[in-house]
Amino acid sequence: xxxxxxxxxxxxxxxxxxxxxxxxxxxxxxxxxxxxxxxxxxxxxxxxxxxxxxxxxxxxxxxxxxxxxxxxxxxxxxxxxxxxxxxxxxxxxxxxxxxxxxxxxxxxxxxxxxxxxxxxxxxxxxxxxxxxxxxxxxxxxxxxxxxxxxxxxxxxxxxxxxxxxxxxxxxxxxxxxxxxxxxxxxxxxxxxxxxxxxxxxxxxxxxxxxxxxxxxxxxxxxxxxxxxxxxxxxxx
Amino acid sequence: xxxxxxxxxxxxxxxxxxxxxxxxxxxxxxxxxxxxxxxxxxxxxxxxxxxxxxxxxxxxxxxxxxxxxxxxxxxxxxxxxxxxxxxxxxxxxxxxxxxxxxxxxxxxxxxxxxxxxxxxxxxxxxxxxxxxxxxxxxxxxxxxxxxxxxxxxxxxxxxxxxxxxxxxxxxxxxxxxxxxxxxxxxxxxxxxxxxxxxxxxxxxxxxxxxxxxxxxxxxxxxxxxxxxxxxxxxxxxxxxxxxxxxxxxxxxxxxxxxxxxxxxxxxxxxxxxxxxxxxxxxxxxxxxxxxxxxxxxxxxxxxxxxxx
Numbered sequence: 001x002x003x004x005x006x007x008x009x010x011x012x013x014x015x016x017x018x019x020x021x022x023x024x025x026x027x028x029x030x031x032x033x034x035x036x037x038x039x040x041x042x043x044x045x046x047x048x049x050x051x052x053x054x055x056x057x058x059x060x061x062x063x064x065x066x067x068x069x070x071x072x073x074x075x076x077x078x079x080x081x082x083x084x085x086x087x088x089x090x091x092x093x094x095x096x097x098x099x100x101x102x103x104x105x106x107x108x109x110x111x112x113x114x115x116x117x118x119x120x121x122x123x124x125x126x127x128x129x130x131x132x133x134x135x136x137x138x139x140x141x142x143x144x145x146x147x148x149x150x151x152x153x154x155x156x157x158x159x160x161x162x163x164x165x166x167x168x169x170x171x172x173x174x175x176x177x178x179x180x181x182x183x184x185x186x187x188x189x190x191x192x193x194x195x196x197x198x199x200x201x202x203x204x205x206x207x208x209x210x211x212x213x214x215x216x217x218x219x220x221x222x223x224x225x226x227x228x229x230x231x232x233x234x235x236x
Numbered sequence: 237x238x239x240x241x242x243x244x245x246x247x248x249x250x251x252x253x254x255x256x257x258x259x260x261x262x263x264x265x266x267x268x269x270x271x272x273x274x275x276x277x278x279x280x281x282x283x284x285x286x287x288x289x290x291x292x293x294x295x296x297x298x299x300x301x302x303x304x305x306x307x308x309x310x311x312x313x314x315x316x317x318x319x320x321x322x323x324x325x326x327x328x329x330x331x332x333x334x335x336x337x338x339x340x341x342x343x344x345x346x347x348x349x350x351x352x353x354x355x356x357x358x359x360x361x362x363x364x365x366x367x368x369x370x371x372x373x374x375x376x377x378x379x380x381x382x383x384x385x386x387x388x389x390x391x392x393x394x395x396x397x398x399x400x401x402x403x404x405x406x407x408x409x410x411x412x413x414x415x416x417x418x419x420x421x422x423x424x425x426x427x428x429x430x431x432x433x434x435x436x437x438x439x440x441x442x443x444x445x446x447x448x449x450x451x452x453x454x455x456x457x458x459x460x461x462x463x464x465x466x467x468x469x470x471x472x473x474x475x476x477x478x479x480x481x482x483x484x485x486x487x488x489x490x491x492x493x494x495x496x497x498x499x500x501x502x503x504x505x506x507x508x509x510x511x512x513x514x515x516x517x518x519x520x521x522x523x524x525x526x527x528x529x530x531x532x533x534x535x536x537x538x539x540x541x542x543x544x
Contacts, residue, residue: 052526078528090523093483094455094541103537104527153527 002029002051002157002186007060009046021046025060025211027204029157033179034188035197037223038206044190045087047206048159051188052084053077064157081156085149085163087190089142092133097145100133104152117148120178122171139166147178158182160189164196194220239271240264243371244308247337250401251367252306258333262304263290265318267311279303279330289319289351292332296325296357304333307350312342312376317349326357326389335367338378338404345405347379354385356392356419363395370403377405384411388419390445399543400427400435408436415476417445425454426543429462429490438467443476443505450478457539458490469497472505480509485516485542 009022021043036044049055051062053074061070069077078084092100101117102109109117115125121144131137133145143166150158163175176199179187189196197203203219205212214222240248244266248254261279264271268288275281278301280293292303309316324330336348356362370378380400388394400407413421421441429435441450450470458464470478484492496509516538524534 054522054526074522074525075528075530078526084526086523086526088519090517090519092520092538092541094544095537096541099537099541100527103524103529106528149527 001063001065002188003027003063004047004051005061005063007050007057007062009043009050009055009057022050022057023210027211029186029188030202031186032183032201033199034186034202034204035200035219036188036190036204036206037192037197037219042206042208044206045161048084048161048188048190051157051159052082054084078153078155081154082159083150083153083155083157084159085146085161087161087165089139089146090133091135091137091142095133097128097131097133100145100149101152104149105154109152117152118145120151120174121145121148122174123148140168140171143167144171147175151178155185157186158188160187160191162190162192164191164193192223194223197223240266243310243339247308247310247339247369247371248306250369251308251335251337252304252333254304254306258302258304260302260304261292263292264304265307265316267309267314268316268318281305284319284321287319288317289321292320292322294322294324294328294330294360296327298325298328298330300329302331302333306334307336307348309336309338309346309348310340312340312346312374313344314346315349315379316347317351319351320353322352322354324354324356324360324362324392327359328357329361331363331365333365335365335369336380336382337369337371338380340370340372340376340378341374342376343374345377345379347377347381347406349381349383351383352385354387354394356386356388356394358389359391360389361393363397365397365399367399367401368404368407369401370405372403378403380404380407382407382409384409386411386413386421388413388415388421388448390416391418392416393420393422395422396424398423398425400429402428402430404429404433404435406434408438410438412440412442413450414442414444415448415450417447419445419448421448421450423450423452423454425452425456427454427456427464428459428539428543429456429464430459431462432460433462434464435462436465436467439480440469441471441478443470443472443478444474446474446476448474448476450476452480454480454482454484455542456484456492457487457543458484458492459487461489463491463493465493465495466511467495467497468509469499470507470509472498472500472502472507474502475504476502476506478505478507482509482511482513483542484513485539486513487515
């Protein structure tokens, strides 16, 4: 189990004023699909980054299987089994898809291995194995490779930050299957998508009032309400 | 090959991927003298009579052949000067592996100045690979100044891969090319400098014939107190396409200057250049670290990939 205890996170704005992004958060994540949703700016991605230690909390601690891992850096958490798929995939001049998959899986992959990883995200290994992760790849292709990297790395705690962004409809169905196949891991997904929320075992809504846990139906209704509010009020 | 010692073999392995006697024609030069040569009717290698160097004559219509012409310098204080002329017959397809390695354990400078002139025949395709390397712990500089002159006849293709692997105290790389109708030039340069090393590069490409193309890609990494200077000049005299891309990663107190020049003399000439100099992108490091690498390992992977 992954547990966030009294976690707070703040940033400093241009006027040197401290702004609270997350305040005194307490959350428990068990094996299964945990979806974090909520309005833009509510701190969802910040929360994911705190778990990976990309962002540093101003107070509180993170427990994993009853051990305090707050002091572990990103590399140590990655090697402990924490795997993050970025919202915005990164381009690398000179590094090929195989290079990144080799690093992620800590082995020299053969074509069959690459095929295994890439086919799960709807890609053909032969077409991509020697492609550089540069501007010749589209945003959607890079996003799918980003997901393949997470699968190649493996682990016990998977963090997906808006995995649906840039993914086409066909790949989206694959995405749901990927999550379902990881249900014996702790999977934490930041998402706004109903279909992803529908496959969750736990839904957490972040808003200005903090954290509320919902069942799936109530979570979807809550999101719709928040989206209506953002668009200018209740149009019903 | 028996005349080569362990250091010589290491240099040859690194600059020319030679693990033994190469296939096909070859010419190995050490400390200004011929060590070994094999020449055949497809690729003939002949010593020059008037000055130091060789003529490499590739017969017309030769296909899928390669020739190795590496040079090594291990003698302290020696500056080897060589003139090599390449005559590539019409329709020939050949890979030329050159390169120079300097091993210097002394406190005096040693080096190599290679002047290579290419005459590329009609419809010929040439891949030319030159790697440069400096080894040895002496304070004496390891200096490499390669000059490459290329004249490309109609419909020919010339690909030049020039790679400075490291350890070179000073290099001044000069390349000129003249492209005729429908010819295509591709230059890929990779340079690594560390410590107080200096690397200079100067490309001047004349795009003369209609529909000729030139693509120059330079990727470099400058570490410590090293300096690099990249100059490129494309002159478009016809309906042509030319592009220069210079990317450099800068670390520590290093300095990189990129000085591109575009000179279009025809309304149908399309010329462009891009230059990016900066530190390793933070998000690239972060991505690799989240895959389990340390900061240093992530930096090494990015640099190695960049220069590959």
